[in-house]
Amino acid sequence: MGFHLKITNYRGIRSVDFNPDGVCLLVGPNGSGKSTLLSAVELLRNTFVRGFEMAINMAGGPWITNFDLPDEPAIFEIETSDLRWELKIPADSSVGMEKVTQGDFASLVGNSRLKSLHDRPDPDIDYQKFENFIRILRQYRNYHNYDLWRLRKSGSQADSQAELQNYGQNAFSVLRNWHTSRPLRERYEFVTDTLREAFPSFFGELDFESAGQTVTIRIYPPGSDTSVPIYFASNGLLSAMLSLMAICSAPDGGIVGIDEPENGLHPYAIKMLVNAFRERAEERELTVLLATHSRFTLNRFKKEPHRVYVMDQKEKEQLVRLDNIRDPEWLKCFSLGDLYGNDFAIQEGYSETGGAE
Structure with a gap:
């Protein structure tokens, strides 16, 4: 446009x-x-x-x-x-x-x-x-200086938001909301499909974990039933995930x-x-x-x-x-x-x- x-x-x-x-x-x-x-x-x-x-x-x-x-x-x-x-x-x-x-x-x-x-x-x-x-x-959002350390250590606060915040701090909550929403699920699938293409030897699927009001994720490598806590994921994968979510958060x-x-x-x-x-x-x-x-x-x-x-x-x-x-x-x-x-x-x-x- x-x-x-x-x-x-x-x-x-x-x-x-x-x-x-x-x-x-x-x-x-x-x-x-x-x-x-x-x-x-x-x-x-x-x-x-x-x-x-x-x-x-x-x-x-x-x-x-x-x-x-x-x-x-x-x-x-x-x-x-x-x-x-x-x-x-x-x-x-x-x-x-x-x-x-x-x-x-x-x-x-x-x-x-x-x-x-x-x-x-x-x-x-x-x-x-x-x-x-x-x-x-x-x-409009201006995404920069992603707060990767906080996401690794503390996850995201659970809420009903459907758009990624500027520093990505609500990423896991938003991703879960997309996953559970029929109208927004295509955003979740766009992110995960691209991550599989970009990280073919590491990313296969993800799963959500909740503790109280906190949401975090675990990564499953391709063909594996053993999950990897997001704490141990690479900065590149996390950064790519947030940038893909940033694009999906923009309105048509x-x-x-x-x-x-x-x-x-x-x-x-x-x-x-x-x-x-x-x-x-x-x-x-x-x-x-x-x-x-x-x-x-x-x-x-x-x-x-x-x-x-x-x-x-x-x-x-x-x-x-x-x-x-x-x-x-x-x-x-x-x-x-x-x-x-x-x-x-x-x-x-x-x-x-x-x-x-």
């Missing part, structure tokens, strides 16, 4: 104009703004769901603007389902001013405009498209961001995960944003350089599609992972051969 995002003067981002669709990669040097971009959509989500002041606090506090433009406002525009929402935050982060536009309709500029229109719909707005915009925004037509999904994974497992992400994204019309440094992940996009976005602090427009940086015909001659850090996304302070200067 895709969406359009414009960001000006937000922390590490001076200017980004972004129109992704399907499974896309964000690559670039450390500190170029990849994680900041994923968190920007989360800031918009929290502004609508929790209010502006809480959203600012959840985003790390009142420092909002870029170091190079400390006195200019931060501006965000997100558009999908034919509706555009603009949020402008002054340098002192005192209040967020909003404007909502759809077709010939344009709201007055003020605070909490999107929330006000949701609570009291305007007759000039296409309400079905408006509700779809809200649904996609409300269910939705957006999901995952920061460094390749952590702990063998190249074969990365291949299987990217294939699964693409399959799910095509089936459910998802936009999946993957921030990565993995050369193996990049290699999976050799035929889709238009879905690789390169962030560079030195450029005026910080986010550029790879096929606009290098000739697509030239790119076909190489593995993208071999070019990363040398022919594009070069880390400042390193030579063209990849060594420290």
Whole structure:
């Protein structure tokens, strides 16, 4: 389905104009703004769901603007389902001013405009498209820094949630809820089927265990009746499980961001995960944003350089599609992972051969 995002003067981002669709990669040097971009959509989500002041606090506090433009406002525009929402935050982060536009309709500029229109719909707005915009925004998640140690040691608190939380701490409870729900069981099967493909020598099936209000799992290797406590499972398997659950938690037509999904994974497992992400994204019309440094992940996009976005602090427009940086015909001659850090996304302070200067 895709969406359009414009960001000006937000922390590490001076200017980004972004129109992704399907499974896309964000690559670039450390500190170029990849994680900041994923968190920007989360800031918009929290502004609508929790209010502006809480959203600012959840985003790390009142420092909002870029170091190079400390006195200019931060501006965000997100558009999908034919509706555009603009949020402008002054340098002192005192209040967020909003404007909502759809077709010939344009709201007055003020605070909490999107929330006000949701609570009291305007007759000039296409309400079905408006509700779809809200649904996609409300269910955006930015997945990063999975809490693998807590999952191993303490499991998940049992509850009725059907979506994975940002750090994955409710994973085992959500997975059990999917397993026992007829409408959601396909999510469970998608996760376990992909894990079998990605870890053919270790993962065959899983089972749930409960103690009080805690849920955990045990892994059964292929062809074995002996289970392995999740405490002893590899970080890669746990991380892959959570990333697959992240994709399944997104609504149809939705957006999901995952920061460094390749952590702990063998190249074969990365291949299987990217294939699964693409399959799910095509089936459910998802936009999946993957921030990565993995050369193996990049290699999976050799035929889709238009879905690789390169962030560079030195450029005026910080986010550029790879096929606009290098000739697509030239790119076909190489593995993208071999070019990363040398022919594009070069880390400042390193030579063209990849060594420290």
